[in-house]
Amino acid sequence: MSLTSSVIDISQSIDATTACFPGTPLFQKQLLQSVADTGVLNLTAFSMNPHIGTHADAPSHVCGNLETSPSIAIGTAPLEPYIGPAQVIDLSPFTHEITVDHIKTKLPPNKPLAPRLLIRTQPTVRPHVFEDEYAYLSPEVAQWFADQGGVLIGLDTHSVDHIHSKTMDAHHALIKAGLVWLENLDLTHAPPGHYTLSALPLKFMELEASPVRAVLLK
Numbered sequence: 001m002s003l004t005s006s007v008i009d010i011s012q013s014i015d016a017t018t019a020c021f022p023g024t025p026l027f028q029k030q031l032l033q034s035v036a037d038t039g040v041l042n043l044t045a046f047s048m049n050p051h052i053g054t055h056a057d058a059p060s061h062v063c064g065n066l067e068t069s070p071s072i073a074i075g076t077a078p079l080e081p082y083i084g085p086a087q088v089i090d091l092s093p094f095t096h097e098i099t100v101d102h103i104k105t106k107l108p109p110n111k112p113l114a115p116r117l118l119i120r121t122q123p124t125v126r127p128h129v130f131e132d133e134y135a136y137l138s139p140e141v142a143q144w145f146a147d148q149g150g151v152l153i154g155l156d157t158h159s160v161d162h163i164h165s166k167t168m169d170a171h172h173a174l175i176k177a178g179l180v181w182l183e184n185l186d187l188t189h190a191p192p193g194h195y196t197l198s199a200l201p202l203k204f205m206e207l208e209a210s211p212v213r214a215v216l217l218k
Helices: 100-104 140-147 169-176
Strands: 007-009 028-033 043-047 055-057 083-090 116-120 152-155 180-183 193-198 209-211 215-217
Touching: 100 140, 140 152, 140 169, 169 180
Parallel strands: 083 116, 116 152, 152 180
Antiparallel strands: 007 215, 028 043, 055 180, 055 209, 083 193, 193 215
């Protein structure tokens, strides 16, 4: 990273009030030791489901068996798609299905599309509120973007699929197209344009997703 680069944090904050899908566990913290009590150190433990806040899903989120096939965990995901040239487009405010045509209307003419596409749909991101009306991907977007040389798509919403989807069509389309994806981004302070993205998942070898600290370098 150049000393003159600016860093834009596009991660949502996580605490005990951060929203998640209804019925799934919230973030919880337990204080194991404290400087106040021991005079030595603070030590905590925490639990959360890995889809809270900004995160990356592995294909095993919607297919396969993690218990019998640990090789499909997020910790085995190739890292290259999560680092590199990226492009932000702004559809906000938008709470419907995102189609290829919606994306095309926001692309600068006569300029190549970056291989990592981040789509802003919310004027303001509220991590502590579960937005039950949010933008999600049309399955057609996956293969179209892969055909353009794409490797990653990111949204500032809870899921690439509709909240009531029972078939997870967008997830499966992304997997079939060979793409990875990020959810729950915060693109509030990232104007449309080209950047370098870094959003590495942690090396969890028994989970289907992982929190990421997503940043853009300008």
